[in-house]
Amino acid sequence: MKRLAFLVGPGILLVAVAVPAVAFWGDFPDPIAVHWGLSGAPDGALAPAVLFAGLGALMAAVWWGAARAAARATVEAGSYAAGLWFVGGLLAAVSWVVALANRGVADWHDAGRVGWPAIVAVVGGGLAAGVLGWLAAGGPGEAAPPAPAPAAKPDAGLVWSGSARGWVVAVAALVVVVAGFVQWGWPTVVLAAVGVVLLVFSEVRLTVGADGAVVGLGPLGVPFWKIPLADVTGADAEHVSPMAYGGWGYRGRPGVRAVVIRGGDGVRLRRARKPDLIVTVDDAERGAAVVNALVGAGADGGPG
Amino acid sequence: MLLRIDPSSGVPLYLQLSAALRRALAEGEVDPGDRLPPAREMAASLGVNMHTVLRSYRELRDEGLLDLRRGRGAVVCEGAGGDAALRAMVSGLAAEARRQGRTPDEIGAMIREEMR
Incomplete structure (x- = not known):
């Protein structure tokens, strides 16, 4: 699965970026049109070597970054593959659109018009490739096994606090x-x-006690909010990459909300009828274990 | 930072929290320069009043273990780690001495003899 998503697929996409350059090299003017105005007429030009080398280098850089991040992640491989294939599909479509518009013209001002159909083709190509990449990586991925409870007797008196600075x-x-x-x-x-x-x-804390999990933001502790322990069904520690969530800050994806302050370890709080909440904090393994112990202690000893 | 308190114990929670924090310092669970969670966040996670936690933080500040500053939160003082270890031991010793009805002078004499 991983070979297809991170080796074979991106390789094919990189070839797809390069093919029009190689195939039509002799038919291009120099420079070639690379940008088109709202009217659809070309209004910017670049040396063909610069454009196609740039597209190839961008694809290679994203490929390298995604493969490296996916190798360290356990559950987010689908997101990386989707992002990587999306960029690949986008770049390949751009490469083809530019090459076809410039093919066989003497001067870049005479290059073909590029309008909505081309934009649809580029975005559509990216999205289609992204979906394929996500499927190639095995879809949403498997959930990590729950973190084990601390060796000592799980009890309701545990308090844990972790933080992270970005x-x-x-x-x-x-x-x-x-x-x-x-x-x-x-x-x-x-x-x-x-x-x-x-x-x-730039800073986040997760404090877990008998009554709930408190997420606090910022050096001053404002704002903060609380997730009652009764709403939490369990927790896992996992590797969080800002790339998988589209950047830093408060992020949402289907079924997950995430406070991403930095790349690295995070605690995923699983909630009964709400999206999971992921908070990037150090010492996430122990944090998740404490949450699980508290949830267990509450279920055993408490009325509800 | 991992603390352990006992909700079923009759000891007031702020005392338990102070003891748990002292212990965390002694064991190196919390290092000098570390910041404790703001009292409001700690209180919310435990489901207690913020002043309960503040009372405990102030106690530790008075012992020279914590630096409490408005807007900066509770920062563990430099050198608190080593001192805290001793304080935890002494407080255990004091409790046992009290239980056996010994006076501070007697215990002091024992320590002096031991350290000669």
Whole structure:
């Protein structure tokens, strides 16, 4: 499954990116049209070697990144494959659209028009490839086995707290705020506000006790929210990659919500009738084990 | 950070929390410079009043183990680890001494003899 999703498939897509360049090389003007205006007429040009080498390099870089991330992840292989194949399909379609528009013309200004059909083809090609990639990786993947409870007798008196800081987000917050002061004015205010939001997402804590799991954001502990223990059915530790959730921050995917502060370990809280909640924190293995122990203790000893 | 308290015990929760935190410090579960979860978050996870947790944090601050600063949360003091280990042992010793009806002077004499 993994060979098809991360080796054979991306390889074929890379070839699909390269084929039009090789096949029609002699038919291209130099430079070739690479950008089209709203009217559909070409309005930007590049040397063909630069364009096709760029497309190939981008594909190779995404391939390398996705394969590397998927090798470390256990349950998110489907997402990586979908993202990787999506990019591959997109780049291959772009390569074909550009090549066909430039084929057999003497000057890039005479290149064929590119309008909605081409855009549909590019996006559709990407999406179709993405779905295929997801299926090739075996769909949503198998759930990791639940983390074992601590060796000591599980009891209701366990308290665990873990945290994580995201340097990527913290640095971004700083850069954004500083950028706002380059020129004083309304951008300063907007960028400062963006900086505050980023700062909130630069740190997260997960504190688990007899009454529930508390997710706290930001260095000041504002905001925070609580998931009653009664709503939690169990927890797992897993590797979280910002790529699999489309970036940093509060993220949603079908059946999952995630607070992604940094790549790495996270605790997945499974909830009865609500989406799972994943929080990226250090020491996730023990955190998940404590949640499971508390849930077990509550189910054994408590009334409900 | 993993703490263990006993909800069925009759000891007030803030005392239990202080003891659990001291123990966590002594065992290196929490290191100097670490930040404890804000009192509100800790209280919410336990289903208790925030002041219960704050009371415990203040107790540890008064013992020189925690640095409490508005807006910065509760930070474990430098050197708290080693001191905390001793304090935990001494507090155990004191409890046993009290149980046996010994005076502080007697225990002090024993320690002096041991450390000569």
